[in-house]
Amino acid sequence: MDDNKQNRTVIEAEIPMGPVHPAALEPYRLRLFVEDEIVRDAEMTVGVNHRGVERIMEGLPVEKANSLTEKICGICSNSHIWNSCRTAEIALGIEVPERATYIRIIMEELERLHSHLLYLAHGNEVLGHETFSMRLFYIRETVMDLLGMIGGNRVQYGSAVLGGVRPRCQLDEMRLQKISEGMDLIEEKVTAFADRFVSDPMIMSRITGVGVISSKDALRLACSGPTLRATGVAKDLRTEMPEYDPFEFDVITQDDGDVKSQLLMRVFENFEAIKIIRQAVRDLPEGSITNRSWEMQDTPITKSYIEVPRGTLYHSYALEDGRVRNCVIRTPSMANIGAMQYACIGHHITDAQLSVVQCDPCFTCTDRAIEIIKI
Numbered sequence: 001m002d003d004n005k006q007n008r009t010v011i012e013a014e015i016p017m018g019p020v021h022p023a024a025l026e027p028y029r030l031r032l033f034v035e036d037e038i039v040r041d042a043e044m045t046v047g048v049n050h051r052g053v054e055r056i057m058e059g060l061p062v063e064k065a066n067s068l069t070e071k072i073c074g075i076c077s078n079s080h081i082w083n084s085c086r087t088a089e090i091a092l093g094i095e096v097p098e099r100a101t102y103i104r105i106i107m108e109e110l111e112r113l114h115s116h117l118l119y120l121a122h123g124n125e126v127l128g129h130e131t132f133s134m135r136l137f138y139i140r141e142t143v144m145d146l147l148g149m150i151g152g153n154r155v156q157y158g159s160a161v162l163g164g165v166r167p168r169c170q171l172d173e174m175r176l177q178k179i180s181e182g183m184d185l186i187e188e189k190v191t192a193f194a195d196r197f198v199s200d201p202m203i204m205s206r207i208t209g210v211g212v213i214s215s216k217d218a219l220r221l222a223c224s225g226p227t228l229r230a231t232g233v234a235k236d237l238r239t240e241m242p243e244y245d246p247f248e249f250d251v252i253t254q255d256d257g258d259v260k261s262q263l264l265m266r267v268f269e270n271f272e273a274i275k276i277i278r279q280a281v282r283d284l285p286e287g288s289i290t291n292r293s294w295e296m297q298d299t300p301i302t303k304s305y306i307e308v309p310r311g312t313l314y315h316s317y318a319l320e321d322g323r324v325r326n327c328v329i330r331t332p333s334m335a336n337i338g339a340m341q342y343a344c345i346g347h348h349i350t351d352a353q354l355s356v357v358q359c360d361p362c363f364t365c366t367d368r369a370i371e372i373i374k375i
Contacts, residue, residue, distance in 0.1 A: 049367035079308035091302035100164035115309035164290035211343035211355030221338035225311025231257035237307035
C-alpha cells in the first residue's frame with residue numbers, strides 16, 4: 001500500500017454559519033458537515049425572525065388582514081398583499097376592473113425588477129465584487145423611485161385593495177411617461193452590466209459549475225421560480241394566471257443549474273419584466289380602478305397561487321362574518337430551502353454561502369409560520 005495513502009488523515013468537522021452572515025440581510029443557521037474542507041452534508045434552520053403572522057391574522061377583518069400580509073416581507077410586499085386580496089376576490093366573486101389589473105401587473109413587475117436587482121447586487125457582494133454590487137444598487141434606485149411615485153412609499157406601497165387598487169395609485173400621463181423613461185434607463189444599464197459581467201473571466205470561472213442542481217433534483221426537491229427554471233424546467237405560473245393573458249413575454253430558462261445559471265436567470269428575467277411593463281403602460285385601459293359593488297359573505301377556505309420573484313406564492317383562508325379564519329401562507333423560499341442545502345454538498349466550504357445565496361432566499365418571508373403541537 002502507498003505510504004502516503006496509509007498515513008492520510010481525514011478531518012471531519014461541523015462548521016456552523018450564522019445566524020448572522022456579512023453577505024446576508026436576514027438571519028438563518030447553516031450547519032456544514034465537512035470532510036477535508038469538502039461539504040458532505042448540510043442542514044439549514046430558519047425561525048430566528050419568527051413572528052406568527054398567520055396566527056395574528058386569525059379573526060381580523062379581511063381588509064385589515066390583507067394589509068398585515070404586506071408586512072411579511074420588505075422585498076416582495078406587493079406580492080403578498082396582492083395575493084391576499086386575490087384570495088378574497090376569488091372567494092367573494094369580486095370582478096377587478098381591467099385598469100386596476102394592469103396597474104397591479106405594473107406594480108408586480110416593478111417589484112420583480114427591484115427584487116432581481118437586489119439579488120444580483122448581493123450575489124456580487126458574496127463574490128467579493130463591490131463595484132458590480134454598488135452599480136446594481138444604483139440601477140435599482142430607479143425602480144424604487146417608480147414604486148414610491150405610484151404607491152407613495154419605497155417599501156410596502158399598499159397598492160392593492162379588495163376590488164382593485166388604492167386611489168393614490170391612479171396613473172396619469174405624467175406618471176406613465178416617467179415609468180416609460182425609467183424602463184429605458186434600466187434596460188440600458190442592465191444591458192451594460194450584463195455585457196461586463198459575462199465577459200469577466202474571473203467571475204465566470206468562479207461561478208461556473210458551482211452549486212449545481214439538476215432538473216431531476218430540482219423537481220424532486222419541489223423547487224420553484226427562477227431556482228427551478230435555472231435547471232432547464234420551463235415552469236412559470238404567470239403563463240397560467242388570467243391577469244397575464246394580455247401580455248406577451250418569454251419564459252426564461254438556463255440549462256446548467258449552477259450559480260452562473262441562477263445569476264443569468266435574473267438578468268434575463270429583468271428584460272421580460274420591462275417588456276411586460278411597457279405593454280401595460282401602452283395598453284392601459286380606461287375606466288375605474290376599484291370595484292366596491294360587492295357584499296361580504298361567509299366563504300369556505302379559498303386558495304390562490306401567483307408567481308412572485310422567487311417562485312410560487314400560496315395564500316388561503318376562509319371568511320366568517322367578514323373576518324379571516326384558517327389562514328395559511330406558503331412562500332417560495334420554503335420550497336427552495338432543500339435546494340439551498342443540496343447545492344452545498346460536494347463543493348468546497350468556501351462555496352457554501354455562494355450556493356445558498358444563488359437560490360435567492362427570503363427568510364423573513366419564510367419565518368412567519370407557527371406550528372402548534374400537543375405535549
